[in-house]
Amino acid sequence: MSRRRISAFVAALMLASAAPVLLPASSASAAACSSYPSWVAGKSYVTGNIVRYTDGKAYIAEHDNPGYDPTISTWYWEPYACDGGTNPSGFVVSEAQFNQMFPGRNSFYTYSGLKAAMSAYPAFANTGSDTVKKQEAAAFLANVSHETGGLVHIVEQNTANYPHYCDWGQPYGCPAGQAAYYGRGPIQLSWNFNYKAAGDALGIDLLNNPWLVQNDAAVAWKTGLWYWNTQNGPGSMTGHNAMVNGAGFGQTIRSINGSLECDGKNPAQVQSRVNNYNRFTSILGVSPGNNLYC
DSSP: OOTTTSOTHHHHHHHTOOOOOOOOOOHHHHHHGGGSOBOOTTOOBOTTOEEEOTTSOEEEESSOBSSOOTTTOTTTEEEEOTTSOSOTTOOSSOHHHHHHHOTTOOTTSOHHHHHHHGGGOTTTTOSSSHHHHHHHHHHHHHHHHHHHTTTTOSBOSOGGGGGGGOOTTSTTOOTTOTTOOOOBTTTTBOSHHHHHHHHHHHTOOTTTOTTHHHHOHHHHHHHHHHHHHHOOTTSSSOHHHHHHTTOOHHHHHHHHHHHHHTTTTOHHHHHHHHHHHHHHHHHHTOOOOSOOOO
């Protein structure tokens, strides 16, 4: 991802971003949650601990933490369905389908990491009809596949670009180093101001520790979902809104890399994304819909 994708004003926009909205637990699930110990602020928890929050819902620790609030520190905690599932809303893409989509993927990009990341943006692939949910999941994964060579690349391959992604004009500078903000993750997050904005939105200090995006699968997926659900890029709408509001797959391309690919600028790249999308919707057994090109 380059400066073209997100203008500097995004950082300011994201500082005002609302905390992720969590789905309500069912009454049956809430009753089952009563067997878990109450969350205690300031008490140390380790990965895998399950607690009952003050509203009766349960959360599982994704990472060790010193008692952070589960509804605020969503990197450390995710909602837990007390019948044993960790994603109360489910996901329209099964693990078998995910593996079919990405047969040669890097083992870093785990299905479990993606599902864990979805707790930060529960509207993703969970809005509208089953058709729309599947189309959105296919659209996101199709663009991700294009950006990463089929979920193979974790970091940007052209190392010569690495020093270019530091904007010293930002008041916080580049504390991790001049060459630390290169593209990482499923949508290749880059630039210091984008790491700052994504980190602020997710409650993770990515400005000082951008390496988390290449070392933690859930963090990597969360940055991709952050972009998909909150950023217009060079387009006029987010990828999420493009799919749930019927604008079509072509508008997701415009939001991610429209300034270099759309309007005839690079039809081969657009076609590659469309081919991915058509293949993934076929795997999910759903029509791709209209307006596939930009």
